[in-house]
Amino acid sequence: MDDLQNFSSVINTVFSGIQLDSGGKAHKILSSWEKVLLSIKAYNPNEGQNLVSHSRIVDLKNGVLLIEADHPGWIELLQMRKKYILKGMQMRAPELDIKTLAFRLKGNRGNLFAASSSAQDVRAERERMFAKLDQEEELLKNSNVNSQKTVNSNAVNTKKKPLPPELASIFADLKKSMLTNSE
Numbered sequence: 001m002d003d004l005q006n007f008s009s010v011i012n013t014v015f016s017g018i019q020l021d022s023g024g025k026a027h028k029i030l031s032s033w034e035k036v037l038l039s040i041k042a043y044n045p046n047e048g049q050n051l052v053s054h055s056r057i058v059d060l061k062n063g064v065l066l067i068e069a070d071h072p073g074w075i076e077l078l079q080m081r082k083k084y085i086l087k088g089m090q091m092r093a094p095e096l097d098i099k100t101l102a103f104r105l106k107g108n109r110g111n112l113f114a115a116s117s118s119a120q121d122v123r124a125e126r127e128r129m130f131a132k133l134d135q136e137e138e139l140l141k142n143s144n145v146n147s148q149k150t151v152n153s154n155a156v157n158t159k160k161k162p163l164p165p166e167l168a169s170i171f172a173d174l175k176k177s178m179l180t181n182s183e
Contacts, residue, residue: 033057036088040081063099070106113132
């Protein structure tokens with residue numbers, strides 16, 4: 001009987017840590033998601049319903065709503081409607097503080113598609129890459145190595161060796177068969 005009480009206390013401890021508010025939040029996210037997608041009817045009156053049936057919300061963390069789709073084509077359609085979906089989610093559930101959408105293909109746990117960055121983040125990354133490229137070019141200049149000279153000198157130093165006669169005849173036959181339209 002002592003084991004049953006201990007087990008029940010373990011269960012009570014586990015379930016006491018679950019917040020009831022998180023269930024309400026999940027329901028709010030899912031219902032808002034479905035309503036926003038169902039309102040999409042741009043090219044096809046069933047487009048929103050198709051998006052609902054081929055995608056699902058996986059997680060909301062740090063303002064990023066992670067969406068999973070079962071085919072890359074659905075991810076592309078969701079990305080095309082990203083601004084509309086994001087605005088709709090922000091209007092329907094402002095308390096969730098959704099800042100951006102990220103997409104992943106079903107079954108690919110780590111591959112995110114277009115976890116959107118702000119234009120400022122993109123500019124900063126681009127500047128960092130250009131600075132790194134400038135550093136590498138400067139290192140090449142200072143090392144007195146000219147890659148063109150190296151490539152050309154290697155080409156000059158290689159001498160053509162004649163093929164063995166058996167191999168030369170095989171290649172000649174192959175060339176002849178490729179150039180003629182024989183049956």
